[in-house]
Amino acid sequence: MFLGTHAPKLDDKGRVILPAKFRDELSGGLVITRGQERCLYVFTEREFENLHEKIRQAPVTSKQARDFLRVFLSGASQERPDSQHRVTIPASLREYANLGRDLTVIGVGSRAEIWDTEAWNDNYEKTEAEFSNTDEEVIPGLF
Template sequence: MFLGTYEPKLDEKGRIILPAKFRDELAGGLVMTRGQERCVYVFTTREFEHMHDKIRQAPVASKQARDFVRVLLSGATPETPDKQHRVTIPAALRGYAGLDRDLAVIGAGSRVEIWDASAWQTYLAEQESAFSETAEEVIPGLF
C-alpha cells in the first residue's frame, strides 16, 4: 500500500528518484498514465493489469466508458526503475500534469500520484473543508 507525501525534484532529463518507501513495490515495473485532476497515476504492473481486467468488462456501448478507457490507456506507458531508483516521466505526461521541477508524490493506496507541487498544495487547500465535512454516506462504515 502506498502512503505519505514526498517532494522529489524532476531532473533535466524528466526523471525522478522514487521515494524510498515505494521502491520495493515498484522495482519490478510500473505503469504511468494520465490521472484525474491533472496528475500522473503510477501503478505497479500487477495492479494496472488487474485494473485493465476490470476496464475490459465495461460495455463498449457506453460512450462514457469508451472515453474513460481511451484517455486512460492512450496515456499509459510501462517503465522500469533504473539502478538509482529513477524513472522517466514521459514528456506527454509531464505536459498533461503541468510538471515542473518541484513535485509532490503522494501515496494513494493502490497507486502513486505525481503532482506539480504548487498544484497539489492548491488542490489540498481546496479539498480540506470537504474532507472535514465528509459524512459516513460517502464511504459507508468508515467511521
C-alpha cells in the same frame, strides 16, 4: 501499499527518483498514466493489469466507458526504474500534469500519484476543507 507524501525533484531529463518507501514495490516495473485532476497515476504492473481487467468489462456500447478507456490507456507508459531508482516520465505525461521541477508524490493505497507541487497544494487546500466538513457517509461502512 503506497502511503505518505514525498517531495522529489524532476531532473532536466524528465526523471524522478522514486520515494524510498515505494522502491521495493515498484522495482519490478510500473505503469504511469493520466490521472484525474491533472495528476499522474503510478501503478505496479500487477495492479495495472488488475485494473485493466476490470475496465475491460465495461460495455463497449457506453460512450463514457469508451472515452475513459481512450484517455486512461492511451497515455499509459510502462517504465522500469534504473539502478539509481529513477523513472523517466514521458514528455506527454509531464505536459498533461503540468509538471515543473518541484513535485509532490503521494501514496493513495493501491497507487501513487505525481503532482506538480503548486497544483497539489491548491488541490489539497480545497479538498481538505471539504474533508473536514464531511457530514455523511462517503465510503460505505467506513464511518
